Amino acid sequence: MPSYIFGKIELDDTQLQKDLEIVKGFPRISEEYDEFGTGVWINNSLWNASQDATDTMYRDFDYPAKQTEYGRQLPYISKLVTENFNLEYLKMVRTRNLIDGMVIPHKDFVELNKPKNQYFRVFVPLEDNQHAFHSDEDNVFQMKKGEIWFLDAAIDHAAVNFSTESRIFLCLDFAFPGDFHPSEIFTNKALYNELIKPTIAKREQLKPEAVEHMIQSLSQIIDKYNFKDVLFMLSKIHFYKDVPVSAAYDWLEEITRRSGKEELLDKTQKLRKYMIEKRDLGERFSINDWKELTA
CATH class of the missing domain: 2.60.120.330 (B-lactam Antibiotic, Isopenicillin N Synthase; Chain)
Structure with missing residues (x-):
């Protein structure tokens, strides 16, 4: 390991x-x-x-x-x-x-x-x-x-x-x-x-149909008001289900894509880049900042 x-x-x-x-x-x-x-x-x-x-x-x-x-x-x-x-x-x-x-x-x-x-x-x-x-x-x-x-x-x-x-x-x-x-x-x-x-830790298997149901269901309700909640909920799953640690970002990207809300998809892609791909020293990313969105 x-x-x-x-x-x-x-x-x-x-x-x-x-x-x-x-x-x-x-x-x-x-x-x-x-x-x-x-x-x-x-x-x-x-x-x-x-x-x-x-x-x-x-x-x-x-x-x-x-x-x-x-x-x-x-x-x-x-x-x-x-x-x-x-x-x-x-x-x-x-x-x-x-x-x-x-x-x-x-x-x-x-x-x-x-x-x-x-x-x-x-x-x-x-x-x-x-x-x-x-x-x-x-x-x-x-x-x-x-x-x-x-x-x-x-x-x-x-x-x-x-x-x-x-x-x-x-x-x-x-x-x-x-x-x-x-x-x-x-x-x-x-x-x-x-x-x-x-x-x-021993982890349970996660069936593909359960993942599909989760993605489809969350795509219907995700918004700027619960984006952070969904992100952290998805991030917890790998601790007890046998899925990759970064699966949360794959799921979130598909959820926001299916939601049809381009602002959420853009936020997800920028978040993924910042967290696991590339960022500059001192660079910040706010999960809670939705100034660019309207209610």
Whole structure:
């Protein structure tokens, strides 16, 4: 599978819990890519390019990441990072939480300049949540507390938390100047372990006639008032039905085409391009902006 486990850290729950309480008290700030998610989606920058905790944009730069004021408030999490991970190629560290919401299918790094295989995104769950899942082009899976995962963010992927419970993850972004082995992210190569079995979600088959019925029915009711609702509903289906992660965009394009509403079809095609094909650094796309439409 494109995303995989390659290690595990034993966490000190007492020290960790103190830091997590501090994380939960950080103010929620506007995200660089708020359009990707719904529900409560919080990213706190602990290390980044600017040392500014309000800077949530991942971008290319040619020096090690700098710790922010948020990172300095988390002694145990900071220790986890500095004692276990190679800081030379570390470009960003965030805590990420998603509550009662999802991040719709998208690709990362499309606005950056390096070859995509030089970017290496690592997740370490700091909390367990049986209702939270990630996906890539092959599988839907759960990341368990302390596991070290590579998430292939350069391909279509998504995340969801079907509950109102927290699921704080540590996200570490590395960028290498050339070819590398995943073990190079560790200060102690003994952490590298490919033998840990991942938790893969079992998904039901989705019959073609059910897809046709869904598309035909939604084409009769979709409008600017429920466009976002339909998008996020379609994006959830792959988490429990065995369909590709990007199927939501195929379905939405056919739904809007059959609706006969050219504005909706145009919006869908631009959305697809932005989320999984190409966008510029700093470019924004508003799902809710319908200034070009009349009631």
